[in-house]
Amino acid sequence: xxxxxxxxxxxxxxxxxxxxxxxxxxxxHSAVFWYRQTIVQGLEFLTYFRNQAPIxxxxxxxxxxxxxxxxxxxxxxxxxxxxxxxxxxxxxxxxLDRWGGYEQYFGPGTRLTVL
Amino acid sequence: GxxxxxxxxxxxxxxxxxxxxxxxxxxxLNSMQWFYQRPGGSLVSLFYNPSGTKQSGRLTSTTVIKxxxxxxxxxxxxTTDSGTYLCAMxxxxxxxxxxxxxxxxxxx
Numbered sequence: 001x002x003x004x005x006x007x008x009x010x011x012x013x014x015x016x017x018x019x020x021x022x023x024x025x026x027x028x029h030s031a032v033f034w035y036r037q038t039i040v041q042g043l044e045f046l047t048y049f050r051n052q053a054p055i056x057x058x059x060x061x062x063x064x065x066x067x068x069x070x071x072x073x074x075x076x077x078x079x080x081x082x083x084x085x086x087x088x089x090x091x092x093x094x095x096l097d098r099w100g101g102y103e104q105y106f107g108p109g110t111r112l113t114v115l
Numbered sequence: 116g117x118x119x120x121x122x123x124x125x126x127x128x129x130x131x132x133x134x135x136x137x138x139x140x141x142x143x144l145n146s147m148q149w150f151y152q153r154p155g156g157s158l159v160s161l162f163y164n165p166s167g168t169k170q171s172g173r174l175t176s177t178t179v180i181k182x183x184x185x186x187x188x189x190x191x192x193x194t195t196d197s198g199t200y201l202c203a204m205x206x207x208x209x210x211x212x213x214x215x216x217x218x219x220x221x222x223x
Contacts, residue, residue, distance in 0.1 A: 093211075102163075
């Protein structure tokens, strides 16, 4: 079991460019979560899929951020027109998830730096 | 206000000492999880503990859901225990809400 895989591990973009982050959940896990970690804000929930369907995106900034899960083996987080304040470590997690109540396993994260 | 409050914010230990980390929740929760993170490192799940006491090696987690609190006990601390310990609550069928963490430094 390779755990949750995230690519790339590091990404540097210029202001205004687009960034796409990839996540491969643990095989057999039905729920995928995205979080963001900064020194100032700590860890913040962004969005959540169950069986590929979006369930809760209450943490997602309303503009420029979008997430998809086109199949059970990967999810993407896309940030359009990146801004310096988007710089953070973006973390993906997966769980077995039967309507909540299951342990979440985190990937190593993608460190996004917006210049 | 902060839904998940962790205390203390930081802790300095001499190797061999015990420590107790606290986590209090301001809202009802379905379950909670303890994590460990080294600077620049990944989040490592220590305990998924919706209620009761769980032990893994020198670490013990106790959660009392009705009182909205959880604790993490480190016994006989070692320098390799240094890092940040984070607790997180899971409201029903939602993403985790994290505390700000307790930074633990263990010196020989």
